Amino acid sequence: MKAWPALVSGVLFGLGLTLSGMSDPAKVQGFLNITGDWVPDLIFVMGGAVVVTVLLTPLVLKRAAPLMADSFSLPLTAALDKRLIAGAILFGTGWGLSGYCPGPAAVSLLYGYKSTFVFFIAMLLGMSLEGRFSHWLSHSER
Amino acid sequence: MNQYIAPLAGGLLLGLSAIWLLISVGRVAGISGIVWGSITGPDRNWRWLFIAGLLLGGAVTHMVIGQSIPSPSGAPLWLLAISGMLVGIGTRMGGGCTSGHGVCGLGRRSPRSLVATLTFMAFGVITVFVLQLINGVSS
Numbered sequence: 383m384k385a386w387p388a389l390v391s392g393v394l395f396g397l398g399l400t401l402s403g404m405s406d407p408a409k410v411q412g413f414l415n416i417t418g419d420w421v422p423d424l425i426f427v428m429g430g431a432v433v434v435t436v437l438l439t440p441l442v443l444k445r446a447a448p449l450m451a452d453s454f455s456l457p458l459t460a461a462l463d464k465r466l467i468a469g470a471i472l473f474g475t476g477w478g479l480s481g482y483c484p485g486p487a488a489v490s491l492l493y494g495y496k497s498t499f500v501f502f503i504a505m506l507l508g509m510s511l512e513g514r515f516s517h518w519l520s521h522s523e524r
Numbered sequence: 525m526n527q528y529i530a531p532l533a534g535g536l537l538l539g540l541s542a543i544w545l546l547i548s549v550g551r552v553a554g555i556s557g558i559v560w561g562s563i564t565g566p567d568r569n570w571r572w573l574f575i576a577g578l579l580l581g582g583a584v585t586h587m588v589i590g591q592s593i594p595s596p597s598g599a600p601l602w603l604l605a606i607s608g609m610l611v612g613i614g615t616r617m618g619g620g621c622t623s624g625h626g627v628c629g630l631g632r633r634s635p636r637s638l639v640a641t642l643t644f645m646a647f648g649v650i651t652v653f654v655l656q657l658i659n660g661v662s663s
Contacts, residue, residue, distance in 0.1 A: 387548035388570035392577020393584070394541035395553060395623075400585035402534020406594035414645075414652040423531040428626060430535025431542070435631025438543045443632070448550035455550050456632070457619065462639055469618020470625075474644030476610025478651025480599050483622045484615060485555035487608075488575065489582040495596035501608040508612020509560050515613050 383451030399489045402427040407481025407490075414478055465516065530591075542628050545574075554624020556615035618644075 403409045403423050412421030447453055477483050482490070482501050490498045542553040549570060555578075562571035585591050597604060615621045618640050620629060625644075629637020 383549045383567075383570065385549075385570040385573050388545060388551070388574040389577040391541045391545035391548070391553060392574035392579075393581040394537050394544065394577075395555075395574070396578040396581020396583075397585055398534045398537030398541060398581070399578075400534070400582045400591065401537065401589070402531045403594075404534065405582065407597040407599075408595065411652050411655075414648040415656065416649055417653055418656055423528065426528045426531035427535035427538070430532045431538040431627045432535075432630050434536055434539025435542050435627055436633070438539075439546065439628075439631035440633075442543060442547045445547070448546070449548050451549040451551075453550060454546070456552065457629075457634075457636075459619065460636065462636060466618050466636055466640055467643055469614045469616070470640040470643035471614070471647050472610045473614030473618055473621060474647025475651045476607045476612075476614055477622075477644060478648040478655070479610070480597050480604050480607035482597065482604075482607065483555075483611065484559055485578070485621070485623050487611075488555060488559060489578055490594075492579055492582050492586075493593050493596070497597045497599065497601065497604050500601050501597070501604045501611075504605040504608025505612040506559075506563070508609040508614075509556075509616050510612075511609075512613045512616035516617055 383448075387450055395485065396489050398427075398431070399485055402430075405486045405490050407486070410481035410483075410486070411478070414481075468519070538623070538627055539631075542623070542631065546628075552624055552628045554620050554628060556611075556621040557619075557624055560616065614644075 399405050404427055409421055409423055413424040480501055487498060487502050487505065491502060545551050545553045558571045558574050562568055562575060586593055620640060625637040625640040630641060
């Protein structure tokens with residue numbers, strides 16, 4: 383596969399995250415604060431993004447192959463298992479605590495705030511420890 | 525309504541980014557997976573280029589368009605560390621984040637991604653609700 387198209391995609395993603403306000407953790411927490419002083423902005427962000435992908439993804443996947451790679455690399459797992467749910471619960475909780483998810487945190491590294499670096503390093507540490515954590519979780523169930 | 529034009533335009537760009545990555549090289553624009561794969565995976569080149577582009581795109585918004593840079597998170601550093609750990613463990617365990625499940629997965633009409641998205645949105649809402657309660661009590 384060619385690698386350069388990923389640069390184009392990254393630029394669009396970085397523009398989208400910052401223009402939309404997703405890189406502002408206060409706005410994200412305001413959006414999640416539905417029982418308080420709700421900030422509806424991110425409905426438009428998620429809505430805009432999902433409208434595009436819902437409409438265009440089926441057309442793209444009708445192709446036999448992508449334009450510049452041999453095949454599509456899509457997730458193969460289909461099971462609605464405990465790992466999926468537990469992972470989404472942990473992720474959602476972490477997301478609410480700071481207002482950062484991986485994309486906004488990555489693009490916010492630009493701003494040079496100590497808080498973003500702490501979040502990002504901790505996220506990488508969490509990713510590296512996930513295997514052990516899952517192992518411990520599956521053994522503690524027995 | 526004007527205040528929602530930038531969020532909508534940003535959202536459309538996120539969607540187009542995901543579609544471009546899919547049609548050009550057949551990959552999913554899931555940031556947690558791209559970040560982790562850039563360190564551990566095979567095929568690191570495209571992932572590093574994506575991350576470089578991400579930072580470049582962010583810089584363009586602030587330097588060229590002139591949008592002001594948001595304030596840092598007001599959370600204490602220990603809470604950010606816990607938050608980051610949970611996001612790191614959770615995105616790997618659940619196989620995606622807001623972008624991989626929320627933007628790309630919903631586009632493929634993946635049941636896994638729908639369940640994951642509803643779950644992490646719900647727990648994001650619950651967490652902020654609890655934070656508000658605690659702040660209300662302490663202030």
